[in-house]
Amino acid sequence: MSDATRPAGGVLSVVGTPIGNLADASPRVVETLRAADVILCEDTRVTGKLLAHFGVHTPLTRADDNVLASRIAPTLERVAAGERVAFVSDAGMPGVSDPGQRLVDAALDEGLRVEVIPGPSAVTCALVASGLPMDHFFFEGFLPRKASAMEARLAELAPIPGALVVYESPRRVAATLGRIASVLPQRQVALVRELTKLHEEVVRGEAATVAAEVASREVVKGECVIVIGAPAPDELAALRQAAAGGAATMEEAIAEGLAAGEPKSALAKRVAKLFSVSKSEAYEAILAASQRD
Structure with missing residues (x-):
């Protein structure tokens, strides 16, 4: 029509x-x-x-x-x-x-x-209530339920240079906070529950501290939002260096990828993700490095 x-x-x-x-x-x-x-x-x-x-x-x-x-x-x-x-x-x-x-x-x-x-919006309300820096943030929603899959996903999310927002049920929130503390021990975390209700609460602190506080409770009520603080510059640098096979900068990662014969398109995608740049920017840097060689 x-x-x-x-x-x-x-x-x-x-x-x-x-x-x-x-x-x-x-x-x-x-x-x-x-x-x-x-x-x-x-x-x-x-x-x-x-x-x-x-x-x-x-x-x-x-x-x-x-x-x-x-x-x-x-x-x-x-x-x-x-x-x-x-x-x-x-x-x-x-x-x-x-x-x-x-x-x-x-x-x-x-x-x-x-x-x-x-x-x-539970996402934006929780971010503001968390008191954590939120210049940039990534909304994950619900993490995988299986412990190994959840930990693997948290490791994938770790290099994102912004706060992470996760939804969780009250029944599983203590276990999820424990796994966050295990994978991301350096992070600041806020558990925000019962948003906009009479008993709204924010539990904020280092990941292990928040995990221990919630685990000590006999029961947790209300839908929960977990805000994970952004990585500090030294943590982010270490994560990127580990993911880049030891390369500390984008230029080093490109040089190592080219030397290993990695296809330019695949290298651009990997470098863009590692160093939070656009794929086109990474590809231009790869072309420039190739021409210099």
């Missing part, structure tokens, strides 16, 4: 909902939910409480990970027919560490109108 023949008004509204405190829902969020023809949600009971709080009576349709694939085509048909469909998760922004992005991508691929209605 062309834009000229498509009914006016059809839109998929991706709505950010409160992550704990219902008072954080903006007037625009409430109005969007009220004006929708249908609301797609993870759990009708959770979203039902939000709607009841604001006196909204829009019909709800379950669209969690188990059934989302079957909801995509009918939803696109409704939007194309001119209906207003709101899409929410249990808390926060759909698509952030959940499968909802598939619906958004499908709507955009069909040329349908998609709008984002901002709401609270």
